[in-house]
Amino acid sequence: MDFLGYTLISSGLVFFLGTTIGLLRFPDFYTRMHAAGKGDTLSTVMILIGCICLVPWGLLLALKILLIINFIFIGSPTATHAMMDAGNKAGATPWRKDSK
Amino acid sequence: MSTLPIWQFDVLLLVLVVVFAVVALSIRNLMGAAVVFGAYSFMMCLIWAGMGAVDVAFTEAAVGAGVSTVFVVSTLYNTSATMRSRPGGLAFKLFIGVVVTLAGAFLLSALSDFPKWGATDSPVNATVTPYYILNTIPHVPNVVTSVLADYRGFDTLLETTVIFIACIAIYSILRVDKAKLEADEPAIVAAPRYDPSDSLIVRQASRFMVPFMQLFALYVIAHGHYSPGGGFQGGVILGASLILLAISFDLKSLLRQWSEKTLMLLVATGVFLYAAVGLACMFMGGDYLNYVLLDSILPGEKDMARSHGILLVEIGVGITVMFSMIAIHINLASNGRFDRGL
DSSP: OHHHHHHHHHHHHHHHHHHHHHHHHSSSHHHHHHHHHHHHHHHHHHHHHHHHHHOOSOHHHHHHHHHHHHHHHHHHHHHHHHHHHHHHHHTOOOOOSSOO | OOOOOOHHHHHHHHHHHHHHHHHHHHOSBHHHHHHHHHHHHHHHHHHHHHHTOHHHHHHIIIIIIIIHHHHHHHHHHHSOSBOOOOOOOHHHHHHHHHHHHHHHHHHHHHHTTSOOTTOTTSHIIIIIHHHHHHTOOTTOOOHHHHIIIIITHHHHHHHHHHHHHHHHHHHHHHOOOHHHHHHHOHHHHHOOOOOOOOOHHHHHHHHHHHHHHHHHHHHHHHTTTTSSOOHHHHHHHHHHHHHHHHHHSOHHHHHHHSOHHHHHHHHHHHHHHHHHHHHHHHHTTSOTTOGGGGGGTSSSOHHHHHHHHHHHHHHHHHHHHHHHHHHHHHHHHTTTOSSOOO
């Protein structure tokens, strides 16, 4: 169980690294938000599931962390969507391969 | 509960706090500064959690990183997000620099007189803290709650009053008579505003999340005796859930549920409930806010009466904080017109 927890947490950190690199390196607003929204949600969920595996005490705490996961799983993509929508309305032009 | 003192982590957080503070002051776009201030508050929250002050961290996360960011953003929505540079010569800037440096130097020199953090021989830890820990109220294992609501009940009463006064002040400064404004300057009222995004996804997601937020907030208020939390935190979360509805739907649907009159009445009701509990104690023949004397009207023994008294007081705090947050948000978002806004 401990091994599973540590594996999940470290792979979550790897995804966090990918998110950060994507946020810094991608060419425009939409691709950056894409990296932030997807990577952030997945890595947070993985780290929290890893925490469930690591905590020794009780079902109740695991249930609480599961509720937090549920909350993040709904809230984070919705926030990303809202920001994408706002960016689209504010007129951010998407990046194309041929546009320099 | 044990907290591991990992000092490297503390140093990292402290550096991040300083970096965020400098960035928030130097950034020109005020919307960006608001977001950086949110991050700053969140770092402070982590520092407090690391120190073991979970109640303070909870409040900081709810108020500093959460609701106050929304307040700043809704203020910027009605004003402007670009900062105009103040007229001020080199002499003025030098003067400001000298004043700030001197004040900082005084504060730092005073810092060395403080006892070390967590030192067992400091006056606070030698006398007051053991008393609170040994004499915490039965049925209230969370010492912070029993200190805040019982041993320092006057303090918390006045804090609640401060929030009430802040709400009244913002209301009386910003609230404008719409009919009068239309007669004076019809152009300002009729000016078309940017319509906030009306997204189905956002609406449905917040509709799904709000009941759970409110349930959690009620748990925080009611369970504050046993775990971190209480009236302030729960009230802020309750207020935030309704502010979320106001942002994702529109201000009108919120005002249809809670009219202006009801809101302001409820803001006062919370403080009144707190003060009335204190008065009830006096009527029973004791001191103000001495909950022990309520045992003849509340169920349970004398110890239970103190616990119930704290619960009543926390509910009062929760009501005031919740509706203050909503009223402040509506004032800021609609520019005091209570019709439409962010």
